[in-house]
Amino acid sequence: MRSAAALCGWDQETMMPTNGAEGRARTQEALSRVLHQRLCAPQLGDFLDELEARETDAEQKALLRELRRDRDKALKIPERLAGDLARTSAMAQRAWVESRPKNDTAAFNPWLEKIMSLRREEAESLGYVESPYDALLDTYEPGARASRLEKVLGDLEAELTPMVRALSEKCEELDPRLPTGAYALEAQKNFNRLLLSDMGFSLDSGRLDESAHPFTEGIFPTDVRLTTRYSESDVASALFTTLHEGGHGLYEQGFAPEHYGTPLAEAVSLGIHESQSRLWENQIGRSRSFWEHYFPGFQKAFPERVKGLPLKDFLRAINRVKPSLIRVESDEVTYNLHIALRFRLEKALFEGSLRTSDLEGAWNEAMWKTLGVRVDKAANGYMQDVHWSVGLVGYFPTYSLGNIYAAQFYRQMEKDIPDLDGKIRAADFTPILTWLREKIHRHGRRFSGEELLIQVTGEPADSRYLVEYLRTKYARLYDLTDL
């Protein structure tokens, strides 16, 4: 049922004609109702009772635990609420699409209000230990707590803020950027396909297409759909999007075949999912070693643009630090500040301590305080992301968790794989993918995200590895000794 829904979702974003929207919404609602009914069916409860009473091995126990978790969650959500959420999200998204270009906050805010109130109701239905926001977090990052995130994101912000200041000053002075002009689309497509297949993504078990907002949709582990977006004037956009989605795609292709179709062949959390994409995009894809291999080919693909460009200038251009308004275009260092800000504001909105009518002011002030940039219009401010309109509240923090996990995994990988840099310089990604498959991918939901981190790296998530990684990388890149 989930595969069918995923395929409908992928089609909606890539191929479906505009007038298909209404019919597709009804199809999706029908599918989600059937899935909900099956999860709630008494027979499934009987099966689980019976199997839980039997002697089972650790893997079977994990499978039963995760099925029970899905079922318990479904049972707690009244069908009326599930329907309201699905319908309101669809309508709120449409309102967002229409009101954002016009900066029409008056048209959008009532929808945001409705979403928040339905999600509050959902949190109360699901239950929580500390804070209602935790119930939403738990959907994306099982076991996560707002109180812990506050500390993690707060610490990260304290470390990164001075780093952003120093680096953006340096970048302002050096002004590293890629040569302007057109980068032929056909050459871009070939180059992106090469990267994807070198990473180890199987195009026999997946596809790469295009969409306005790139994403990865695992229809089945043997049918993983990625999208990227090409821009003739911005060659870096597709490159890093492809590496990012490719990392997500490798995770989706990496589950154990014997568990296909069960929760053990599903991602454990969004944070772990995002760690896979960010590791390929940033730790690997924005590194010197990676481009020592690929830069000559890149120069050959776009001779009119980058023929004589020194590698060092290219590396600085793709790693330029510059506080800006838009999260998805932000660099590795400022990115987490965008997330810290969203987390604080959405939590306040959700808890009712911030009114929707005050959100725009609060957002603009926070952007000025945190990043030193002035928001010119709501479309570039609190209305920039689709998430809230489709009901994804408690989702943003998983992006930063992904960055934190990626740095921690990568540090362990450096210990486990001899001469990791040399392997990357030779574009020999097999040891990397094998490591990821064995340590992370094949387990699916067998272990929690936290257990996985401890198992792989010997300790729970710790943001200092991300800070260390950024400090070392950028100090070297910009010849700064006291970063």
Ligand code: MG
């Ligand atoms: Mg992602």
